[in-house]
Amino acid sequence: MKQGNMMVEFLLSLSNDIALIRDKDDFLRVLRERLKEVIHFNDIVINIFGDDGKSLVPYLYYSEGRRRHHPAFQRSGHSKLGNDHIFEAVMASEQPLVFNVRKLLQTKSPPPYIPLFRETGIVEFSGIRLRTATQEIGCLFLFSEQTGTFPDPVLQIIKGVSHQLSIALANILANDRIATQLKEIESYKQRLENEPQYQQKEIAHADIVGNSREMQQVFRLISRVAPADSTVLILGETGTGKELISRAIHNQSPRRDKLLVKVNCAVLAANLIESELFGHEKGAFTGAIERRIGKFELAHNGTLFLDEIGELPLELQAKLLRVLQEKEIERIGGRNPIRVDVRIIAATNRDLKKEVAAGRFRRDLFYRLDVFPIVVPPLRERKDEIPELADYFIQRFVRRAGKPAMRLGETVREEMMAYHWPGNVRELEHLIERSVLLTSGTVIEQLFMPAAITKEIFVRKSH
Template sequence: MSTLEAVTQFLHDDLRFVREKEVFLQIMRRRLAGLFGEHGVFISLYQADTDSFVPYGLVADSPITEHPDYEHLLRPAYSFSEELIKKIFSTPEGIVCSFEEAVSLSSVRGVTDFQREVGVREFLFLPIYKGADAIGIFTLVSMAAGTFVAEERVLLEGIAREISVTLSNILAWETIERKNQLLERYKRQLEEENYYLQEQIKTHDRYQELIGTSPGMQQIYQLISEVAFTSSTVLILGETGTGKELVARAIHQASPRKDKRMVKVNCSALPVSLIESELFGHERGSFTGATEQRIGKFELANNGTLFLDEIGELSADLQVKLLRAIQEKEIERIGGKTTIKVNVRIVTATNRDLYREVQEGRFRSDLYYRLHVFPMTIPPLRERKEDIPALVGHFIQRYARNTGKQVTSVSKKVMEELMGYDWPGNIRELEHLVERSVILAKGSVIKDMHIPLGERKGVEKVEKPVRTLVENEREHILWALRKCNGKVFGHGGAAELLDVHVSTLNSKMRKLGIKKEQVFK
C-alpha cells in the first residue's frame, strides 16, 4: 500500500465517527501535514442567498496565526471568480494553483496581501460535495512551490471524497443539534409561559380582592376603569402591603390584553448582575454561565403586560436600558447583535418616593416622567379603616376554606381592636394576622387576635406637634389632590371629593401656595 493509500485509509478510519468540526480539522491537519508539508487547512461553505463562500473552519501554523492580520481570514464572506469556481467543481481531484494564479482568479483583496506577507506559495483547492450538490471548498496552503504534485491527483480525489462524506455528516449533525437546542429552548419557553398562564388563571378573579367601598378605593376603581383600555404606562404608588400587584392585575384583566400574559418582575429580588438578563434575555456564550440562549421577560410578555414591581430599586445602568426599551419598543439581548421589536404594556409599582429619589439623584428624571404618565396612589389601610370588616370577612372565608375550619367571624371586641390598630404592614399584615387566628381558632368565632401592643389605639405614644388651622387645611387639600392623582375638577376630582366649588378650591390652592409639582412629593 502506497503512502497516499495508507493516508486515505487512515483518514477513513479516523473520520468515520467524527461529529465535531474542531476534531475534524485537527485530524486533517495532522494527517495531511505529514504528507504534503502544508501549513494550513481552510474550509469555506457556499451560501446561496449571498452567492459567496463563508468561512467554516481554519487550522494553520504559527507563521499564519501570528500575523497581525490573521483575523482577516475569518472575514464574513469570500467572493471568488466564476472561472476559479468552475475549475474547482469540474475537477474531482482538485486543482493546484500557485500564489500568483490564485490571486489572478480571486477577488479577495485584503486576504491576498496577508498571504503574500506570510509567504504562501501554493494552494490545493478540493471540491466538497453533499450528494450531487457542491457545498464548499477545502483548501490546503503551502509555503513551498511544487508541494502538490500531479501524480497524486487520483488519490487526492479519494481524499476529497472522504472530506465530503465527513463534512456532510458533521453539517447534518450540527443541524440536528441546532434543532434540538431550538426545541429545548421552545420547551423551556413553553414551560415558562405555562407558569405565567397558570398564575394568571389562579389570579383571574383576584382583582375582586380589591375589596372596599371607602372613598379612596372608589377612586382607585375609577382610575382602573379609565386607564385599563389604553396602552399607557401606569405607575402604582403606595406603601408595602397595600395591594399594588392586585391593582396591576386588575388593570391587565380589564384591558384588551387580558387574554395574553401578565409577566411580573420583582426588581428588588434579583442581583444587579442578573436583572438585565432577566429583563432582556441573553445569547449563548454572552457571559460566564450563559450556556444557552434565553429570552427575557420583555419577549415573554410580548402583546401582554409587563409588571415591574419595586421599580425604584433598579440600578442607574438598567434605568437607561429600560427607558430605551419603553421609548423605542425594542430590546437587545445581552450578547445579541440585532434588536427585537416588542409590544408590551408597562405597569410599574414602588413603595419609594420616586420624586424624592429623582431630586436626590438616585433615579433618572427622564425615566421618572416616562413612567409617571398615569400615576395612582393606593391608600394605606389606616386611611380606609371602614374597609376592615369586609377585608376580615374575605380573609376568614378564604383561610377557613383552606384549613377546613368552620370559622365565620370575629367577636365585637376583636373587631374594635382591629379598627383601633394603625396597620403599618397594611393589608398584608391584616391577612397574615387573620390566617394565624383562623388556624388557632377553637370555634366559629375568633375571640382573640395577637395584635402588636405598641400600635393599639390608646397606647401612649409620642404626641405630634399641634398644627395651625391653615396648616391642617393645606395638608387636607394636598391629601385630596393625591387621592385624585392631581385631578382638580370633573368627576373623581378633588373638588368633588372635598364637596367644594372648583373656583373655591382653586382660590384656596393659590392662597395656600399649593402647586401641581407638590402633589406627588
C-alpha cells in the same frame, strides 16, 4: 498500498456515517459499531466540559465487560483540570495518547480511578481531545482489556476521525441545549398563561375589597386606563395591593388573553436584572452557557409589571428608558434589535419625585412612567374597610382550611380598629390566616399578633 486504500475508504465511509449523526444514540452507535471494525476496544467514555468550563463530566458511556453495571466505574469519569494529570495531558495534546494501567499504578500519585481500572480488567486506554475551531468540548477515551490495542495506525484512525466527531458532538450538545431552553420557556409561558385565568377568577370574586371613597376612586381609575395602552405607575406603601391593581388593569385590557409577566426589581442582584429583563446570548458573559429569553420578549403582546421600579439601578434605568422610547430590545451579547410590543405597568413604594431630586432616579424615566399614576391609599386611611376585609379573608381561609364558618368577636374588632397597620392589607391578611388556623371554635376571640403589635394596641388604648 492496498491496505492504505482500504483505510482511506474506511475513513471516508466513517465520515459519512458521522455526518448523519443526529442525536446521542446515533453517536454511540457509530462509535460502537464502526470503530469496532478497526479497533478492538471494550469500553467508551466521552467527557464534556461542565458549566464552569473546568470540570469534565461523563456524557456518554458504554461497556461490554463487567464494568457495564459498575456504578463506581461510571462515576470515575468526573474530573477537574488542575487536579488530574491524565485529563490535562489529553487536553494539552494534539495527538491521541496511550496510557498503560500497570505503569500508571507505579507512579507517585495515580488518579483514584486507576486502581478501579485494574480491578475491573482494563489494561490500557487511549484518550484524545475533542474540539472544533471555536469550542473546546471535552475528550474521548477508549478502554481495552488487552495490551497492544492502540498501535500507531490505530492512533492515526482515532486522530483522523476526532475532528468530525467533535463537530457532530458539538451539534448534538447545541441541539440539547436549545431543546432544554425551549422546554423551559414553554413551561414558563404555560405557567404564566394560566395565571391570567386564575387572576380573573380571583378578581371576579371581589379580591379587591373596599367601599371607601379612596378605593372607589382607585376602581374608577382602573376602569378608565385598562382599555387604553397607556403606561401606568402604581404608587403606595408595601402591602397595599399594588400587584393586585396591576392584575386588574391587565385583566380588563385588550391584552387579557396574553401574558402578564412580573419582574420584582428589588429582589434581583444588580448584575442579573439586565439579563432578566432583556435576556442574553450564549457566551455573552462568564456563566452564560446558553441563550436566555428576557421578560420583555416573554411579555410580547402582553403586559410587563415592573414591581419596585424605584429599586432599579441607575445604569439600568437608562436602558429601560431607551426600550420604552424605541420599543425594541437587545439581548446582552446580541447584535440585532428585537421589536417588542409590551404594555408597561410599574409600581413602587418610594416617593419617586424625592428619588429624582436626590439623583437616585432618572427624571426622564420618571416622566415616561408617570403617564397615568394610581395612588393606593394605606389601610390606616381607610379603617372603615377593616371589618369588611377581615370578613372576606376569614371566609377565604376557613374555606381553604376546611373549617366551619367563623366570625370576629367584638373585642377583636375593636383591637383591629385601634391598630396602625404598617403592613397594610397584606399584614391584615396574614394575621387573619394565622388567627383562623389557631382558633378552635367559631368565634375569633383573640388576634394572634406578635408581642410588639399587642403592645402598640395596648399603648394606643391607654391614651
